[in-house]
Each structure stands twice: as structure tokens, then as C-alpha cells.
Amino acid sequence: MCSSATLSVAVTTLLLFISSPAFASDYDHKYQADDVVDLWVNKVGPYNNPQETYNYYVLPFCRPPGHAGHKWGGLGEVLGGNELIDSQIDVKFQKNVEKDTICELVLDEPKVLQFKQAIENNYWFEFFMDDLPLWGFVGELNSDRNSDNKHMLFTHKNITIKYNKDKIIHVNLTQENPKPxxxxxxxxxxxxxxxxxxxxxxxxRFDVYLDYHFFEHQIHWFSIFNSFMMVIFLTGLVSMILMRTLRNDYAKYAREDDDLETLERDVSEESGWKLVHGDVFRPPRNMVLLSAVVGTGAQMAVLILLVILLAIVGMLYVGRGAIVTTFIVCYALTSFVSGYVSGGMYSRNGGKNWIKSMILTASLFPFLCFGIGFVLNTVAIFYGSLAAIPFGTMVVLFLIWGCISAPLSLFGTVVGRNWSGAPNNPCRVKTIPRPIPEKKWYLTPSVVSIMGGLLPFGSIFIEMYFVFTSFWNYKVYYVYGFMLLVFIILVIVTVCVTIVGTYFLLNAENYYWQWTSFFSAASTAIYVYLYSIYYYYVKTKMSGFFQTSFYFGYTAMFCLGLGILCGAVGHLGSNLFVRRIYRNIKCD
Structure with missing residues (x-):
């Protein structure tokens, strides 16, 4: 943990380091005639394995003489596996080059073997010029089956650049002259x-990289409409069915002038959620863990909403690693929310182990992600990939957590405990727990939990396809307005479904609703992960241990965050519902 003497300096330095590349450029993007325009080489790797990338010069391409300059980006760029090296190819603003030599490449046996393996695995490479990407393939396989030399290496790069006055607007790379x-x-x-x-x-100038036909296709609009109709149906279900039942129950409790026969009949017919009023507010098991995940999920909900809004306003898809950088900065700054929600919830349920609660809330999600990331980083280091996170970047991430995120989370816990931690249960908890009767299998907590995630998953199913395709198949995701609508729909559907599940559970006289409401919503992530398995085998051509481990590792991190978010939203919604329905009954 950082001391108070170094906290302000660390915060300032970290924010400058991690945020400046996301929102500004090292250059003003203005050129005069004959000004040098840097062409940066970045990475190379199998086209079908997006995360399996290596340094461009891992292949025996022409290396620039002397010490080549590096362009160091922000935190998000490093985590994205980018390493820009000056190609030292002579490009000058508005100056055409008919044909010039980069170098003479002498092929020996090791070089030929490396290039052949790269061509067989469909290797591609990425360059950058004025922060605009250029892509190309290393070579191609000769279509002539009778030829002895089927591996062809592209030897000529044709760079086409469009400009508007003193700024570069578009760059394109085509390759010619393949040689055996x-x-x-x-x-x-x-x-x-x-x-x-x-x-x-x-x-x-970035419009050319946006696939309007793919993201704004009719199926995308139809999915939004379909999810919106689901919201109307579920909110109608909650308001028309549940509230009508509850209103009838309230009417029974409000009658004070009934005759003895009516009262006896009402008492004999009384069943369901009313019978467990003395146990429904009993503190749940593992209260420390539940408060920690609910607090973390509340933070994730605020975080996702904030990042989406920033992406809509700031077009974060433009900058390399800008989304990742923004996510990390916003996560650190929203850590107060997790502490506040967790601290208030833990205090209202009579928690006493405050140190454990604060530490678990501050470290639960980061350390789970660190565990997955450590395994993936070990794999990347073994393969020598650019996806391996440098030690210095790990130190920066730890400082962000130790100097910004953890202190804000601890401070939020203290504030939540003192401002919203007073117990305010509508009904007094009885000393002896009421026995839970056996019910039909579909009213058990496990079944309610598993079934609860189906409708929320259905509301985001189509959007998951677009998100997965963007991340794993080289599409630039830019329709954050769609994502905002889907996120709002997900929250509403999750709350409605969890309320319905909680009501059914309480009617079954089962008062262990706290964890059930969390898992009922969190099970959405299970269906997303199952979908990711389908997507991997049906929609992609990924192969190899490296890419497979990264695919399922990154997806596990994503589903972990999604599950905690949905679980927290579902639990908080059910908590409000339970307090509301027991507020107007006569508790003993």
C-alpha cells in the first residue's frame, strides 16, 4: 500500500502515464512538403490467431541499420501487444517514390524455413503511419501444384497515401512481385x-475502417427491437401478476373488521411468502463474500456505463489501446462505489469482521483477473509473444491498484458503513429458524439459479456475436450507442427475472433468497461462456495451445466480470423488492 506522502505524486504520475496516449497524440498530425513521415512496423502472426503476435523482426525481414527508434505508447497499447519500431523506410510528405530498395535479402536455409512456416500459417503483419494501420501478408502459396517452389514471398510493398492539405487521411498497402x-x-x-x-x-479518416454493413445490418436493429419487447413483457409480468397478487395479500392484512369465520379462513389459507417474514431478513451465509461480490458488481455496472458513455463521446476506437486504458483508469476511480455498497450492505446485516470485508472487496476481482492473467502471461513468455506483459507494466498496474483503487475502496467501505449501514429491516428476525418444507424440483434454489440467466442471455445474445466478432475477427467496434441500449435492457431484464425468481422462492417458503438472487442473475455468464465455446468451434479458425488458452482465458475474465455485474444487479433489485413487499404486512 502506498504511503500518504507518495500517494499524490504516484496518482499524478500514473494518470499522466496511462491517460495521455488515450486522449492525445505525440504529434499534431500536420506536415509540410518533404517532411519525414515515419513508417512504424508493429507485429506479425498467424491471421487466424489474433492474439498470437510476435515482434515484426522475429521473421528475417530487412532490419534497419543501426539502432531503430521505438514508439512507446500508453498502458493500453502495451497490454494490447503493440511494439512500434521505426522501419527507417524513407517516406516524405507529398513525395512520390517510383521504386526504391529497402535492402537485399540473402536467403539461407534457416531464413527459408522461417518464411515457409510463416506462409503456411498465413502470417500477416501490421504497420502504422501517422497512427493509421496498414496490413499485409508475408507471402502466399503458389497455386500451381506442379511447381517445386510453392512458397512465394512478397518482395514489393506499394504504399498509397491520401492527404487533405497538411494532414494524412488514408493509407493503404498492397504487395506485389512474389518470389519463390x-x-x-x-x-x-x-x-x-x-x-x-x-x-x-x-x-x-477512420470511417474507412468501420464496417457499417456488418454492425448496422438489419439483424442488429431487429435484435434491439426483440430485446425491447422482452423488457416490456417482463416489466408487464412483474407489475400485472406479482403486484396484483401482492395487492390482494395486502388487502387481507388490512381488514380489521372481518368476522371470526373470515379471519379463521384467511389464517388457514395463509401460505407462501407471508409465512417466512420472521426469517427472510436473516443474514445470509458467507456475508463477507456476498457483500464483496455485490459491491464489486455495483462498481462494474457504474464502470461499464461510464466507459460506454466515454466511448460514445470520445470515439475511443480511434486510439491504440484507448479502450483498455480508459477501462483501467475508470476502474481505479470507481473503486469507491464497490467499497460503499459493500460496506453498507455488510453493516446492515450486522457484520463484525470489517478488516476482512474491506480487503476482500478491494482485492477480489483484481486478484481473480491477476490469477488468470498470470497463467496467460506465462504462456505468452514461453512462446516469446508480444502478448506477454512486461515487468514494468505489471509494476504500473500494481501501483494503480495499491495507490488509487484499494484506498478508494477502503474509504468507500468506511463511508458506506457510517452513512448507509444502519439496520432497517421491516420485520424482526426470529431467534429460531423456520424449517424449509420440501417443494417440487423446479422451485429449488439451484433450478431457479440456473434458469434465471436464460432471459438475460437472450436479451444480449446478438450483441455478444458482434462483440466477439469485433474482438476475435479484426472488426472495429464503434456502435457504442447499441451497446448502451443493450446494457440498459440487460439491467432491466436481469432485475425483472430475479424478482420473479425470488418471489417464487419465497412462495415456496424458502427464505434463502440472497445468494439465490445473486446466482440467478450471475448464471447469465455461464450461458455466455457456453456460447463462447460454440463461437470458437463454429465461427473461428483458431488453433494451437497459445490461441486457445488466450481465447478461453480472456473469455473467462469477461464472463467473470459479467457474472459479478449481473449478480449484483439482480441481488440489489431483489433486495428492494423484498423490503417493499414486507413493509406493509403485520410482522410479529
Whole structure:
């Protein structure tokens, strides 16, 4: 934990380090005629395995003479596996190059073997120019089956650049002149540059990377409409069925002038949720853990809403790693929410072990992600991939947690305990717990928990396809307005479904609703993870231990956060519902 003397300095330094690349550029993107335009090489790897990336010069390409400059990005760029190195290819603003030599590549046996393996695995590479990406493949397989040399290496790079006045608007890379790979052969690696003027404005230069047809297809709009109709149905179900039943129950309790026969009949017919009023507010088991996950889930809900709004306003898809950087910064700054919700909940239920509660709330989700990340990082280091997180970046992440996130979480716990921690249960808890009668299998907590996630998953099913495709198949996700609508729909559906499940459980005279309401909503993540397995085998061509471990590891982190978020939303919604229905009955 950081001391108070260094906290302010650490916070300032960290915020400058991690946020500046996301919201600003090292350059003003303005050029004069004949100004040098840097072409940065970034990474190379199998096209079907997006996370299996390596340093560009892991393949025996032409290396620039002397010490090549590096362009260091922010935290999100490093976590995204980017390492920009100056190619030292001579590109000048508005100056065409017909054909120039990069270097002469002498092929020996190890180089030929490396290039052949890369071509067989469909290796692609990524360059950057003025923060705009360029992509290309290392080579291709000769379509002539009778040829002895089926591995062809592209030897010429044709760079086309469009500009508007003094700013670069678009860059494109095409490759030509494939040559067979033969030991002892010399290949001239060449390039050409062609400049042309355009009237596209600088603010719209990223539009070419956005797949409007894919993301704004009719099926996307239909999914939003379908989810919206589900919201109307569920809210109608809660208001028309449950509230009508509750209103009838309230009417029975409100009658004071009934005759003896009516009262006896009402008492004999009394059953369900009314009978457990003396146990329904009994503190749940593992109260420390439940308060920690509910507090963390409340923070995740605020965090996701904040990141989506920032993405809508700031077009975060433009910057390399901007989304990751924003997520980390916002997570640290919203840690107060987790502490406040957890502390208030723990105090209202009579918790005494405050140290354990504060530490668990501050460290639960980060350390779970750290455990998964540690395993993935070990795999990346073994493979020598750019996906491996450098030690310095780990130190920065730990400082963010230790100097910003953890103190805010602990402070929130203290505030929550003192401001919203007073017990206010509508009914007094009885000393002796009421026995829970056996009910039909579909009214057991386990079945209610498993079934509770189906409808929330159904409301986000289509959006999951677009999110997965964006992350795993090179699509730039930019429709954050859709994501905001889906997030709001998810919250509403989760609350409604959890309330219905809680009501059924209480009617079965089972008062262990706290954990059931959490798992009922959190089970949405189980269905998302099952969908990810389907997506992996049906929608992608990923292969190999590296990519498989990263796919399911990243998906596990995502589903972990989604499950905690949905569980917290469901529990908080059910808590309000339970307090509301027991507020107007006569408790003994």
C-alpha cells in the first residue's frame, strides 16, 4: 500500500502515464512538403490467431541499420501487444517514390524455413503511419501444384497515401512481385509510395475502417427491437401478476373488521411468502463474500456505463489501446462505489469482521483477473509473444491498484458503513429458524439459479456475436450507442427475472433468497461462456495451445466480470423488492 506522502505524486504520475496516449497524440498530425513521415512496423502472426503476435523482426525481414527508434505508447497499447519500431523506410510528405530498395535479402536455409512456416500459417503483419494501420501478408502459396517452389514471398510493398492539405487521411498497402523461396538466392526488397489528394476531412479518416454493413445490418436493429419487447413483457409480468397478487395479500392484512369465520379462513389459507417474514431478513451465509461480490458488481455496472458513455463521446476506437486504458483508469476511480455498497450492505446485516470485508472487496476481482492473467502471461513468455506483459507494466498496474483503487475502496467501505449501514429491516428476525418444507424440483434454489440467466442471455445474445466478432475477427467496434441500449435492457431484464425468481422462492417458503438472487442473475455468464465455446468451434479458425488458452482465458475474465455485474444487479433489485413487499404486512 502506498504511503500518504507518495500517494499524490504516484496518482499524478500514473494518470499522466496511462491517460495521455488515450486522449492525445505525440504529434499534431500536420506536415509540410518533404517532411519525414515515419513508417512504424508493429507485429506479425498467424491471421487466424489474433492474439498470437510476435515482434515484426522475429521473421528475417530487412532490419534497419543501426539502432531503430521505438514508439512507446500508453498502458493500453502495451497490454494490447503493440511494439512500434521505426522501419527507417524513407517516406516524405507529398513525395512520390517510383521504386526504391529497402535492402537485399540473402536467403539461407534457416531464413527459408522461417518464411515457409510463416506462409503456411498465413502470417500477416501490421504497420502504422501517422497512427493509421496498414496490413499485409508475408507471402502466399503458389497455386500451381506442379511447381517445386510453392512458397512465394512478397518482395514489393506499394504504399498509397491520401492527404487533405497538411494532414494524412488514408493509407493503404498492397504487395506485389512474389518470389519463390530458394536457399542461396538474393531477393531485392523494394517499395514505392504514391500520394494523392482527397477532400475527406481529418475527423472522418477512420470511417474507412468501420464496417457499417456488418454492425448496422438489419439483424442488429431487429435484435434491439426483440430485446425491447422482452423488457416490456417482463416489466408487464412483474407489475400485472406479482403486484396484483401482492395487492390482494395486502388487502387481507388490512381488514380489521372481518368476522371470526373470515379471519379463521384467511389464517388457514395463509401460505407462501407471508409465512417466512420472521426469517427472510436473516443474514445470509458467507456475508463477507456476498457483500464483496455485490459491491464489486455495483462498481462494474457504474464502470461499464461510464466507459460506454466515454466511448460514445470520445470515439475511443480511434486510439491504440484507448479502450483498455480508459477501462483501467475508470476502474481505479470507481473503486469507491464497490467499497460503499459493500460496506453498507455488510453493516446492515450486522457484520463484525470489517478488516476482512474491506480487503476482500478491494482485492477480489483484481486478484481473480491477476490469477488468470498470470497463467496467460506465462504462456505468452514461453512462446516469446508480444502478448506477454512486461515487468514494468505489471509494476504500473500494481501501483494503480495499491495507490488509487484499494484506498478508494477502503474509504468507500468506511463511508458506506457510517452513512448507509444502519439496520432497517421491516420485520424482526426470529431467534429460531423456520424449517424449509420440501417443494417440487423446479422451485429449488439451484433450478431457479440456473434458469434465471436464460432471459438475460437472450436479451444480449446478438450483441455478444458482434462483440466477439469485433474482438476475435479484426472488426472495429464503434456502435457504442447499441451497446448502451443493450446494457440498459440487460439491467432491466436481469432485475425483472430475479424478482420473479425470488418471489417464487419465497412462495415456496424458502427464505434463502440472497445468494439465490445473486446466482440467478450471475448464471447469465455461464450461458455466455457456453456460447463462447460454440463461437470458437463454429465461427473461428483458431488453433494451437497459445490461441486457445488466450481465447478461453480472456473469455473467462469477461464472463467473470459479467457474472459479478449481473449478480449484483439482480441481488440489489431483489433486495428492494423484498423490503417493499414486507413493509406493509403485520410482522410479529
Amino acid at each position: 523461396l530458394e536457399v542461396g538466392k538474393k531477393l531485392d526488397m523494394t517499395y514505392s509510395v504514391k500520394w494523392s489528394e482527397t477532400n475527406i476531412t481529418f475527423g472522418r
